Amino acid sequence: MRNTDRRSFLKIAGISIGAGALYRVAPLLGAGREGAGLSRALREANGEPLRPFSFVQLSDTHVGFEGPPDPLGTRAFERAVETINALPEPPELILFTGDLTHDTEDRREHAARLKRFREIAGKLSVQAIHCVPGEHDAALDGGALFRESLGPTSYSFDHRGVHFVGLDNVSRGKPEIGKEQLAWLERDLSRFGPSAPIVVFTHRPLFDLKPEWEWFTDDGDAVMNLLARFENVTVLYGHIHRADHRRIGRADHHAARSLVFAFPDPESGAEKKPLPFRKERPFANLGIRRIAAPGAPGALSIDDVELSAAEFSGTAGIQQLLKGGSFA
Amino acid sequence: MSIARFVSCTAVTAALLASASVRRASADAPAPRVVEVTARRFEFTPAAIRLRKGETVTLRLRTLDVRHGLFSRPLGIDAEFEPGAARDVTITPRETGTFVVICDRFCGSGHGNMKIAVVVE
Ligand SMILES: [Cu+2]
Numbered sequence: 489m490r491n492t493d494r495r496s497f498l499k500i501a502g503i504s505i506g507a508g509a510l511y512r513v514a515p516l517l518g519a520g521r522e523g524a525g526l527s528r529a530l531r532e533a534n535g536e537p538l539r540p541f542s543f544v545q546l547s548d549t550h551v552g553f554e555g556p557p558d559p560l561g562t563r564a565f566e567r568a569v570e571t572i573n574a575l576p577e578p579p580e581l582i583l584f585t586g587d588l589t590h591d592t593e594d595r596r597e598h599a600a601r602l603k604r605f606r607e608i609a610g611k612l613s614v615q616a617i618h619c620v621p622g623e624h625d626a627a628l629d630g631g632a633l634f635r636e637s638l639g640p641t642s643y644s645f646d647h648r649g650v651h652f653v654g655l656d657n658v659s660r661g662k663p664e665i666g667k668e669q670l671a672w673l674e675r676d677l678s679r680f681g682p683s684a685p686i687v688v689f690t691h692r693p694l695f696d697l698k699p700e701w702e703w704f705t706d707d708g709d710a711v712m713n714l715l716a717r718f719e720n721v722t723v724l725y726g727h728i729h730r731a732d733h734r735r736i737g738r739a740d741h742h743a744a745r746s747l748v749f750a751f752p753d754p755e756s757g758a759e760k761k762p763l764p765f766r767k768e769r770p771f772a773n774l775g776i777r778r779i780a781a782p783g784a785p786g787a788l789s790i791d792d793v794e795l796s797a798a799e800f801s802g803t804a805g806i807q808q809l810l811k812g813g814s815f816a
Numbered sequence: 817m818s819i820a821r822f823v824s825c826t827a828v829t830a831a832l833l834a835s836a837s838v839r840r841a842s843a844d845a846p847a848p849r850v851v852e853v854t855a856r857r858f859e860f861t862p863a864a865i866r867l868r869k870g871e872t873v874t875l876r877l878r879t880l881d882v883r884h885g886l887f888s889r890p891l892g893i894d895a896e897f898e899p900g901a902a903r904d905v906t907i908t909p910r911e912t913g914t915f916v917v918i919c920d921r922f923c924g925s926g927h928g929n930m931k932i933a934v935v936v937e
Binding site for chain 2: 590623627663700760
């Protein structure tokens with residue numbers, strides 16, 4: 489991928505790399521000032537009043553995937569983009585939690601899939617898009633193509649007083665974060681006090697959700713130990729292709745629905761086998777997640793929305809979908 | 817978690833056996849049964865292994881194509897093996913049951929279902 493392509497994508501999609509002014513906001517949150525005092529401090533720091541905002545998590549678009557469990561390819565992803573663009577209150581950020589593309593050994597084909605992902609994601613009308621890779625994006629080449637196309641596989645930024653951390657638990661091939669990234673994370677978190685709101689986004693769960701389905705991160709405990717001193721921690725992840733919420737210690741772990749085939753319930757499912765495609769409900773179990781941040785330390789409110797396709801149900805509708813006709 | 821993993825790793829086990837008394841004890845014990853396990857994208861052969869509870873067994877791992885992993889938290893297995901060299905993993909299952917042992921090094925599109933059912937009786 490040529491650099492000019494990447495730069496223009498970053499511009500179109502508004503991907504922000506290092507929002508300098510906002511970095512000065514978050515340390516104040518850790519200083520224990522709350523309410524009016526905090527709001528004033530924020531205004532002094534960067535002229536931006538503290539106010540609530542919303543963002544969206546999208547996951548597991550698997551651009552390039554074709555197969556019987558989901559004959560629709562990128563249709564749900566495109567549908568999600570249209571749904572988000574039609575929201576009465578547009579989100580300020582979109583976080584993608586991995587498996588943006590489906591893997592292929594062919595480097596050129598994989599580059600084309602990343603390009604296609606950027607084309608579809610580039611239609612989102614939001615301030616900024618932030619992505620972390622999934623194993624299908626990055627495990628075969630250690631994240632090289634992902635970095636070329638979308639930037640670093642792990643990083644952090646601040647937005648309206650919330651500290652966001654994107655973690656890479658896929659590029660090493662194994663489900664792990666690795667010592668280097670852990671050391672970076674420790675440094676990254678060191679300037680925050682316990683009340684700082686922290687949102688971690690990553691591909692695989694950071695706890696043992698179901699290791700025998702590879703739904704875990706081997707050194708996820710080490711990450712959660714670094715986060716243990718914080719009171720407001722939300723981990724958003726993908727990988728499991730279904731919505732799931734667990735509160736472990738003081739942290740909330742939320743998996744998002746995918747935008748291709750869904751997986752069964754880890755508690756009751758006997759096998760990790762995609763749920764069958766249902767013609768009468770083509771986007772069953774697929775969807776987006778809207779998240780509202782209150783603008784001050786406290787819990788985020790999470791709203792999981794299943795994509796609907798009532799107008800495409802039935803034989804005629806599904807044929808129209810499969811043809812790749814317009815959603816308009 | 818890491819202790820179980822270390823004990824399962826032959827190299828570390830060997831290091832732990834440095835004391836003479838331990839070495840004598842292990843010399844008296846029969847050599848563990850060796851089970852050959854072959855990996856290729858996207859399957860293990862055999863796909864099912866039967867072991868006895870408390871029996872020490874060496875899994876001899878070989879790959880026919882790329883690097884793979886072998887992982888099970890309850891059995892204390894966390895190994896990687898590369899083309900051209902066998903890797904031994906010695907385990908002593910302490911619980912009965914059926915354990916799904918997975919490849920945990922992403923090796924391509926079918927990787928998610930690359931597993932062995934280990935039945936401990
Ligand atoms: Cu996925």
